[in-house]
Amino acid sequence: MIVELISTGSELLLGDTINTNAAWLAREFNRLGYSVTHQTTIGDNSQRMCDSFITAAGRADIVVSTGGLGPTQGDITRDSLAIAVGSELVKNEMARCEVEEFFKKRKREVPPASEREMMALPDSTILHNSCGVAPGIAYYDEATETTFILLPGPPAEMKAVYTETVVPYLQQHFGNQGVVLSERYAVYGYRELVLENMFMDLVKSQSNPTIAFLIKNGYIELRITAHGESKTAAELLLAPWKKYIEERIPTDRRRSLTDNIEETVAKALLVRQGTVATAESCTAGLVGKRLTNLPGSSAYFMGGILSYSNDVKARLLEVPEEMLVEYGAVSEQVAKAMAEGTRRSVGTTYGISTTGIAGPGGGTAEKPVGLVWFGVSGPNGTRAFRNDFIGNRESIRQSAAEYALHCLLVYMQEERK
Structure with a gap:
């Protein structure tokens, strides 16, 4: 069955809020065998919202919206759907009980504005919201043969309504989709x-x-x-x-990609009872951050040296100054020496290094922006790896941090050969 996702809220269009709801829902619907073929994002405008519902009903079996179910005048999703299908909103008894129960548990009176959250189209199914006030709504429109599912916008509420109520609703009405x-x-x-x-x-x-x-x-x-x-x-x-x-x-x-690379590296190090230290130039600590993303990382990550300058490379990592002069900081030779230096200095099983040109300036024909050399030193000697990345400064640095962990994995895997 075909699903279209509609995300509402001007904050999404302005870029003030990242739309994580659509990505999460797309994964969940696809996991259940539904085909998400369109995603639409619209601001808090009744006419555009109404038009979006009409367009979606013409190409999808199920239309799912997020946002606009709260108590304020700007929460217009229910009203817009009612206009789109030529119906009206009525106070729903189950929705009223849901809203009143929320405030009763908190020993508060129901604010007059929350009566908006009790409204629904006739013959709607109310979807329980265990994390917030506004319940979700499921409504089948006979004229278009479309099922509309309205979910709250806050991610925690949206996920709770979907997981606890929408999934059983889908199974009951549409059966197994594969x-x-x-x-x-x-x-x-x-x-x-x-x-x-x-x-x-x-x-x-x-x-x-x-x-x-x-x-x-x-x-x-x-x-x-x-x-x-x-x-x-x-x-x-x-x-x-x-x-x-x-x-x-x-x-x-x-x-x-069953596991992320931090988990894979951690497992490999723990199996070997190995430890690692970093020597970072262009990545400036990003590799160390990745290695410490998991709890318990102190079992294998001992520390690192941010050797951004040649002076620090020479003094703390003992990279020979003549090597820096002859080959330059961004070179195979220096990458190896940096990995060996941090391994020796910190006293670890492995040392990994990064040295490159993140840009936007500093590149040459021989050493362009994006060139990064990596060193890995361990019980089986020292290896160098090279990659040429594209993108802006941040993406090059992030790519280099990822690739450094990959190089460490490759080194450890080859130890067994």
């Missing part, structure tokens, strides 16, 4: 077009499963998605495509 299952991989060291060409046969033949390439900081996300009647059926569809990915992309260029 299962949508995705396998996601982080692929390192390839440009998007190169990766697409490697899988052009799948790109051209895709139907079910489908394949997509998404640019992320430091890697390309390769995602294959299948829709089956059950989880087992979807897994059977994905199996040959997973094999293609494993055959075409070397192990040291990919990892499953």
Whole structure:
């Protein structure tokens, strides 16, 4: 079945609030086998909201809106839907009980304005809101054969209503829609077009499963998605495509996105009872931050040195000054020396380093903006890795921090060979 999501609120259009609701709902509906084909964002304007409901009803089986169910004059989602379907709002007994119960538990009188939250279209189903005042509303419009589901805007309330009430409603009225299952991989060291060409046969033949390439900081996300009647059926569809990915992309260029990279690195270090220290130049602490994102990271992360200047590289990491002069700070040789220096200084199993040109200035023909060298030092010696990132200063730095952790993983994986 086709779903359209409508997000309401001028704050979304102004950029004051990030629309996390749409992303969350899209994932949840797709997980249940529904196809989210359109997303619309509109401000607090009754005519535009009404037009959006009418347009959505012409192309979707289920229209889900978030926001505009509160007690203020600006909360106009109910009113706009009533106009769109040619109906009117009436006080709903179940909605009245929901609102009154909320204030009763808090030993407060119901404010007169909250009577707006008791209104609904005739024959609506009221969706319990365990986290807030305004209940959600489900309404089936016979004229358009469309089900409208109105959810509150605050994310915690929206998620509670969806999880506790909407999902059972969907199962009761629409039954099993099958299962949508995705396998996601982080692929390192390839440009998007190169990766697409490697899988052009799948790109051209895709139907079910489908394949997509998404640019992320430091890697390309390769995602294959299948829709089956059950989880087992979807897994059977994905199996040959997973094999293609494993055959075409070397192990040291990919990892499953089942876990994030911080979790994967942490597991690898803990299994080895290993410790790590950082030496960061262009990333200025971002690698250390990533390594300490998880609780308990003190078991493996010992510390780091922010060696932004050549002077600090020489004094604290003992990078030879003649090396800095001959090869420059952004070089294979210096990256290795930095990794060795921090490992030696902090006394850890592994040392990792970053040195590069984040821009926007400072690049040359030989060393362009985006060039970053990485060093990893450990029991099996020292290795250097290179990558050339594109983007602005922030995206280059974030990409470099991601890639540094990937380099550490590759080094540890090769220890077993």
